[in-house]
Amino acid sequence: MELKKRILIHDIAKHLDVSIATVSLVLNGRAKEKRISDVLAERVLNYVNEVGYKPNQLAKSLRSGKTHVLGLVVEDIANPFFATVARLIERKALENGYHIIYCSTNRDTAMTKDILTMFEERHVDGYVLALPEGLESEVSALVRSGKPLVMFDRVLSGVPANAVVVDGATGMYEAAQHLLAQGYKSIALITIMHGQTQMITRRQGYAQALREHNLPELVSEIELDQEPAQIVGQMESFFQAHPHCEAVLFTTNYLGLYGLEALNRLGWSVPNRIAVISFDDNALFRLYSPPITVVAQPLEVMAEEIIKVLLTALKGAKPTNGMVLLQLTPKLLIRQSSIRPSESTRANLK
Amino acid sequence: MELKKRILIHDIAKHLDVSIATVSLVLNGRAKEKRISDVLAERVLNYVNEVGYKPNQLAKSLRSGKTHVLGLVVEDIANPFFATVARLIERKALENGYHIIYCSTNRDTAMTKDILTMFEERHVDGYVLALPEGLESEVSALVRSGKPLVMFDRVLSGVPANAVVVDGATGMYEAAQHLLAQGYKSIALITIMHGQTQMITRRQGYAQALREHNLPELVSEIELDQEPAQIVGQMESFFQAHPHCEAVLFTTNYLGLYGLEALNRLGWSVPNRIAVISFDDNALFRLYSPPITVVAQPLEVMAEEIIKVLLTALKGAKPTNGMVLLQLTPKLLIRQSSIRPSESTRANLK
DNA sequence: AAAATATGCTAAAGCCTTTTAGCATATTTG
């Protein structure tokens, strides 16, 4: 009833009447280096192929210290931004023989600390991290330990680590300028309460644009640790409290979603009653009526660079090679939601 | 410059002047069973806590054969359906001390075969699988090997494995009935070409509803291995070729998306020119104008049941305990996109 | 022709745990 026993390197060696070491060396491409004759190397390879021997990865890892697993930490794998980046990273990692083990933090610092510990226990070879705040010392320690590591989307302030981020300041600045150029004066920003670096820079872009035009800021900070319905409600209240508001910028895709829902409920039509721009593109924004103007992040490039940095660190032995800090430029995709209607249209709708 | 050496079980034993075995047994909760005195057990636990010793998971895994890692295979982690299920599974797995390693298949059978092999090499403790066709023998072998395994979303025909699926036939039947009840006669179905089981049953539900009303089927099968723009184009052609079509059912969320884009381009307004229902709910459908009627899958329950089945198999020793085949009932969420406009409204728009 | 070097391979240590068999000593039983 038992299936045939798993074949071991020992069996290969025995059958070919060579040593285990020889088989191992050949299998790891160190035959030349270790002066195993070509003919023997080939004999080994052939037999291994023939019987379909696959080394036990656990044993390999235990001995070599390499697991060929990358730890991916995102805020929420169900968020299209992270899901898409994860998908792209996954593909490129796989192409290079690495597997992904992932966890969602849900912005919970304590839980994230556990996740990092678990990843360490599991001896992941490298880290791809989009972390909540409060893990500065942990990540610093990781960096110091020399483990390949890339932060993305956001960084931790004061932690000198490789990072691939998007220039949210410029992105938001351009978005705001686009609104200002059309004569909008009362432009709101809806952002989150946590001080993640990417949110701060996005807000700065908005602030600078308004400052240049001597216009006052109008900002709502949303506490995310509440039910979706409450968040929508909070936004409704905000809009109601600012009936003069003509345009609104959302700093993330999910805020944009909640915002659209809030505007729906209020019956504020877009863009007639209010213009809308969100950070971070996705299918919904593209297909919404009207299509939503967005600051699109270059996801593909992002994933590519993340993996590139990581692979370099994984291969290159140089420990203190200096950090890579890559700032990618987002792209304002102007769609209908931010185009000021003609006066006649507005009048019609009054 | 070097950080302090990682602490080993050996160090613990030495410091406490007990054997390694004792420490191991205590740490694995087998103190009682192996008659380690309570006082010693506590001494061990205290010291371990004090110095923060964490066993090397690789060594544990190698020795015990358990990795506490689950392999998750989905069609595309960037698809909101899979991303959401992944998120829910992840949470519950973590609660039970399991980590997730995942891969997207992209409907590529050959690549998926590799993925399964890799998972096996990595000695995952269990599998959660939404597979493309063509892996019947591989999965059968896995099942026979006794590895805990749950298929979800779809099954492989003829493979007797645990499975958690959604009753797409009933879901689509009800959706079609809803349209028929409103007097729609020419109802199209847009589905994919591949013969995945879940797609087949969804189509059957549609077919049965039409049959009961003696209405002809109107089906378009989309080949997914093309560019998005082409898919949209194909749907446009389909609609143009069937101008009498009054309503359309999409069998997946992404088909629904493409379909909405196609209808947009054609200028066919929903639901005035054509009623729309899609399988599988998500934020876009909820927020779209008009909101799209969907056959919503019970994602939370799904994830819960998947993990429940898996954990039972992981704990329970019984190898041939019989298979679990769970069929969950989806829910028709009627929104505006499938509500037949009054005659006057229609006339207005003519 | 002896010494040095190159060639081709292997023995065995090491990675860090878990787990089994079993050794003393103490207690109970007949």
Next chain:
DNA sequence: CAAATATGCTAAAAGGCTTTAGCATATTTT
């Protein structure tokens, strides 16, 4: 009081691989 059983713990094997030091033999150098 000897034999049986219980108690509390440990030595050592096992898990499957990588890697280092080094052993013969063959070839080249002085």
